[in-house]
Amino acid sequence: MFCDEVWARTAKLLRAIHEHPFNTALGEGTLDRERFAFYIVQDARYLEAFAKALATAAVRATDPEEVAFWAQSAHGAIAAERTLHEGYIEEYGLTADDLAGVPTSPTALAYSSWLQAMALSAPYPVLAAAVLPCFWVYQDVGQALVSRSSETHPYRAWIATYADPSFEAAVTGAKEITDRLAASADEPTREAMAAAFVKATEYEWMFWDSAWRREGWPTSEWVS
Incomplete structure (x- = not known):
């Protein structure tokens, strides 16, 4: 199956994601609040692009069940996950003005722009493969971390979101759709799907790495 193939193809990258300091x-619950706050703000920006890509997948799908799945997932990306982010933002005492003053990081902008480009220009099966890592990788990380988090873990709410059975069901749905599309695709399309999955998984590692470094624009001192 396509999903088995690309998961195996990215095995080293996935291990690097699990082993990343972030x-x-x-x-461990030792991640400093500044790094996590930076991550939450950037992820909220990314989710807007992700939701639009999912909504575009719903428009481009022809199977009614696939249309419903992508539309529901787009709603979930904005409603459920953004609600969690807003809760953390409130906890950190950030205001709307504070958020507006935080620049979108180079990596967040690159990942979001690439995903929107896939939504607008890539064939529908390639788009399905491009959005799959944001489902699957997060579930994989969440399940790995949830067993190590106690009730008092400072980031338990975030971890529990991606280890939740309802999110697992969404991941299963995305994988099943992608496998079906790959099974009926020609070889060039299937290769493009694999390349999109790999690229998105690379961006997932880069996103966590950028949060760990609290990545900024190296050119910021030269612009006003």
Whole structure:
């Protein structure tokens, strides 16, 4: 199956995601608040692009069940996950003006722009493969971390979201759709799907790495 193939193809990258200092500290509950706050703000920006890509997948799908799945997932990306983010933002005492003053990081902008480009220009099966890592990788990380988080873990709410059975069902749905599309695709399309899955998984690692570094624009001192 396509999903088995691309998961195996990205095995080293996935291991690097699990072993990244951001996720290691997140699992241990020792991740400093500044890094997590930076991550939450950037992820909220990314989710807007992700939701639009999912909504575009719903428009481009022809199977009614696939239309419903992508539309529901787009709603979930904005409603459920943004609600969690807003709760964390409130906890950190950030205002709307504070958020507006935080620049979108280069990596967040690159990932969001690439995903929107896939939504607008790539064939529908390639778009399905491009959005799959944001489902699957997060579930994989969440399930790995949830067993190490106690009731008093400072980031338990975030971890529990991606280890929840309802999110697992969404991941299963995305995988099943992608496998069906790959099974009926020609070889060039299937290769494009694999390349999109790999690229999105690379962006997932880069996103966590950028949060760990609290990535900024190296050119910011030269512009006003």
